[in-house]
Structures are given as structure tokens and as C-alpha cells.
Amino acid sequence: MPARAKHGAIVVLNAGSSSVKFAAFACEPDAAEVAERLLHGEIDGTGASAKLVAWKDDGTPLSGEDLMAAEAKAGHDAHALGLLFGWLKRQLPDHRVRGVAHRVVHGGERFTRPVRVTPEVLAQLEALVPLAPLHQPHNLAAIRAIAQMAPALPQIACFDTAFHAGQDWVAQAYALPRHIRDAGVRRYGFHGLSYEYIAGALPARLGPQAEGRIVVAHLGNGASLCALRARRSVATTMGFTALDGLVMGTRCGSLDPGVVLYLAREMHLSPAGIEKLLYQESGLLGVSEISSDMRTLEDSADPRAAAAIDLFVHRIGRELGSLAAALGGIDALVFTAGIGEHSRTVRQRVCEGAAWLGLELDEAANQAHAARISTPGSRVSAWVIPTNEELMLARHAQALLAAKNNR
Numbered sequence: 521m522p523a524r525a526k527h528g529a530i531v532v533l534n535a536g537s538s539s540v541k542f543a544a545f546a547c548e549p550d551a552a553e554v555a556e557r558l559l560h561g562e563i564d565g566t567g568a569s570a571k572l573v574a575w576k577d578d579g580t581p582l583s584g585e586d587l588m589a590a591e592a593k594a595g596h597d598a599h600a601l602g603l604l605f606g607w608l609k610r611q612l613p614d615h616r617v618r619g620v621a622h623r624v625v626h627g628g629e630r631f632t633r634p635v636r637v638t639p640e641v642l643a644q645l646e647a648l649v650p651l652a653p654l655h656q657p658h659n660l661a662a663i664r665a666i667a668q669m670a671p672a673l674p675q676i677a678c679f680d681t682a683f684h685a686g687q688d689w690v691a692q693a694y695a696l697p698r699h700i701r702d703a704g705v706r707r708y709g710f711h712g713l714s715y716e717y718i719a720g721a722l723p724a725r726l727g728p729q730a731e732g733r734i735v736v737a738h739l740g741n742g743a744s745l746c747a748l749r750a751r752r753s754v755a756t757t758m759g760f761t762a763l764d765g766l767v768m769g770t771r772c773g774s775l776d777p778g779v780v781l782y783l784a785r786e787m788h789l790s791p792a793g794i795e796k797l798l799y800q801e802s803g804l805l806g807v808s809e810i811s812s813d814m815r816t817l818e819d820s821a822d823p824r825a826a827a828a829i830d831l832f833v834h835r836i837g838r839e840l841g842s843l844a845a846a847l848g849g850i851d852a853l854v855f856t857a858g859i860g861e862h863s864r865t866v867r868q869r870v871c872e873g874a875a876w877l878g879l880e881l882d883e884a885a886n887q888a889h890a891a892r893i894s895t896p897g898s899r900v901s902a903w904v905i906p907t908n909e910e911l912m913l914a915r916h917a918q919a920l921l922a923a924k925n926n927r
């Protein structure tokens with residue numbers, strides 16, 4: 521029997537700090553755009569508490585023994601990702617997987633656009649592991665696991681840092697000696713795939729205002745703000761690493777560098793101990809001593825949970841003022857990612873704190889998770905736009921593969 525002609529598909533993997541999101545999109549070799557999403561899912565959490573869920577795009581839940589095994593191996597583990605990839609391929613019997621796109625958090629100075637992964641590229645990305653210890657090792661482990669299973673399959677790395685690469689020098693520089701800057705120590709910024717997706721989604725929602733002065737609040741387990749002018753990144757709260765800026769699930773956000781010196785000299789913490797403290801034991805978890813998860817904190821009656829949320833909201837307000845200053849004013853505020861899309865309380869408190877900027881919250885719209893949550897008369901509009909990093913990954917991979925085909 522002649523083999524059936526197969527459609528093309530692109531698989532995408534988005535390994536964040538608290539989850540691995542995955543999806544497959546249909547796309548033909550020369551098409552300008554990816555077609556429909558075929559399936560999607562998520563491994564939420566790591567270790568014993570990891571939960572793995574997947575759905576076809578019509579909403580039908582998917583399951584399978586490999587998926588359960590991947591769950592048992594817990595999330596970021598390379599073997600689990602290998603199992604997951606094998607399972608994904610079997611879910612797509614009518615499709616030939618043409619490529620796998622990965623979110624890679626740090627691209628450093630060199631990678632400012634998506635790139636096909638080669639052994640040389642992988643080595644360069646490896647050197648950036650110290651700059652993104654919560655993410656980069658998992659991103660690269662996934663690439664390696666799939667390369668072992670399917671050595672000829674194109675893998676495409678898409679960078680969280682790339683969207684910010686065009687910022688002005690002043691937005692990127694630290695006031696450190698020049699030779700330190702020349703060694704690559706500067707602000708990079710992250711969550712770029714999310715901001716790029718939102719920038720693309722703005723015109724349909726905001727009309728001409730989309731080209732104005734906009735702050736996007738990506739509030740997930742990692743959290744940052746990005747100032748957009750004409751839909752380009754002008755400034756952002758994360759810096760050299762994804763530690764800077766806002767309070768996050770387990771990360772401290774902005775910190776006087778004198779604290780790091782004090783921890784080392786006076787409290788005798790090693791570099792590894794400081795890294796663990798700042799990346800994994802601080803933020804909402806460190807302040808509340810309860811959880812890094814906003815849902816758990818919002819459900820808790822413990823005053824320490826309330827204090828952690830207070831600090832989270834306070835820091836957003838301060839950083840929002842800073843980005844509004846960088847933009848010379850603000851026309852719109854957009855909420856996205858896990859907390860931004862789902863937490864009415866956080867959105868309400870952030871918007872109330874931004875009243876001085878001219879933002880008036882529409883409480884009913886906020887309660888209803890409406891797309892626009894500011895009043896019609898509000899000078900600054902406020903929005904909730906679900907992000908879609910996975911679609912951005914698929915689009916980048918498709919563009920890169922199509923460019924290769926057409927050469």
C-alpha cells in the first residue's frame with residue numbers, strides 16, 4: 521500500500537521555571553503562517569507534585585502510558601521530555617514533524633533572532649547557563665534529548681532575550697566600568713516571546729492606541745514588566761538575569777547588590793548558596809513561608825500570605841512608575857501570564873495603585889475577566905490579553921524552515 525502523504529507539523533516546547541508547556545501546530549513547508557493547533561498540554565510543577573495534562577484542540581483530553589511515565593519522571597527531566605516527545609509524535613499519525621521549536625531563555629549578546637541548533641550553537645548556549653540557572657539547563661536538556669532520538673530533525677531555539685535587543689544603550693547599560701560591559705554584563709530582559717506575541721495582538725484590541733506608550737505586565741511564576749513604544753521594547757524590569765525587577769514565585773526581584781556582598785562576607789554563604797537563596801527560596805515563597813503559588817496565597821488566611829501579596833503588588837506599582845517615566849507617560853496597561861490573566865485581586869490592586877497615572881478600573885469588567893478592564897472614560901486603558909508563547913515559537917520555526925526551503 522502506498523504511504524499516505526503526510527501533513528507537516530511543528531512541535532513546540534516551552535520550559536518555564538514552574539511548568540513545561542507543549543503544543544503541536546499544523547504547517548506546510550512553504551506556508552507563510554502556521555495552521556491550526558493540533559494539541560497542547562502542560563506539565564505543571566516539578567518533582568512529586570508534577571501534573572501532566574494534554575488536550576486535542578477540540579478540547580478532548582489526551583492520555584497515555586508514556587505521559588504518565590513522563591509525569592512520574594517529573595517535568596524538566598531530560599528523560600521525561602524524551603518520553604513526552606515520543607508520545608507527541610505518536611499522537612500525530614497523519615503528520616510528519618518537520619521541526620521542534622524551543623523557548624530558550626537566554627540568547628546572550630550573539631543570539632538576537634531564532635536559530636537552528638547545531639553543536640556549535642548548543643555549546644554557546646551552554647555557556648549562558650550561569651545567567652539563567654532556573655531555565656537554561658532545562659531548555660538545553662530538552663534539545664539534547666530530542667537530538668538523541670531524532671538527530672536529523674531540525675531544532676530551532678527562540679530566545680526570551682531577543683525582543684529587547686533593539687533597546688537604546690541607556691536602557692541596557694549598568695553604570696559599571698566599560699570593560700565589564702564589554703564582557704557582556706548588561707541588561708538583556710526576558711519574557712520576550714510573550715511580549716512579542718502581545719505586541720502582535722495589540723492592534724486588534726487597542727486600534728491606533730496600540731502604537732502608543734504601553735506597559736505589559738507579564739505576571740507568571742517569573743514576572744516582569746515591559747515598556748513598549750510603537751510595539752517595540754523600550755525598557756524592561758529584568759536585567760542581566762531573570763532575577764531582577766518584580767517579586768516572583770521564588771525569586772527576589774530587585775535587590776541592593778550590597779545585600780549579596782553582605783550574604784557572602786558576613787553570613788558566609790557560598791556563591792551556590794546565594795544563588796539558591798535568591799532564585800529558589802525568595803519571592804512569594806520566601807516572604808510567605810507558605811507557597812510560591814499565587815492561588816495558594818490568595819486562598820490562605822495566614823497574614824504572611826497577605827504580606828507576600830502586598831509586597832508583590834507594591835513592587836509592581838513602583839516598577840510601573842519607573843517604566844511610565846521611561847516612556848514619558850502611559851496610554852495603556854496590559855496584564856498577561858498566569859497571575860495577570862487569572863488573578864482579579866492582583867489586577868484590581870495594581871490598577872488602583874495606578875490611579876495617579878490616570879487609570880480607572882471597571883470593577884465589573886475585571887471580575888468578569890473582560891478583555892478591557894478600565895472604564896470607558898479612563899485616560900489610561902487597561903487590558904487582559906492571554907499570552908501565547910507557544911504560537912510565537914511555532915511561527916518563528918515555520919519562518920526559519922520556510923526560508924531554508926526557499927533558498
Ligand SMILES: Nc1ncnc2c1ncn2[C@@H]1O[C@H](COP(=O)(O)OP(=O)(O)O)[C@@H](O)[C@H]1O
Pocket residue numbers: 536537538539739740741742769812813814815816818857858859862863864
Ligand atoms: N486562577 C488563578 N488565580 C491566581 N493565580 C493564578 C491562577 N491561575 C494561575 N495562577 C498563577 O500563575 C502563576 C503561574 O503562571 P504561569 O505563567 O503559568 O507560569 P510560568 O512562569 O511557569 O510559565 C502561579 O503563581 C499561579 O498560582
Ligand SMILES: CC(=O)OP(=O)(O)O
Pocket residue numbers: 535536537538625655680710711740741742743762
Ligand atoms: C524568564 C522567566 O522568568 O520565565 P518564566 O516566567 O517562564 O519562569
Ligand SMILES: [Mg+2]
Pocket residue numbers: 536537740741742
Ligand atoms: Mg512562563
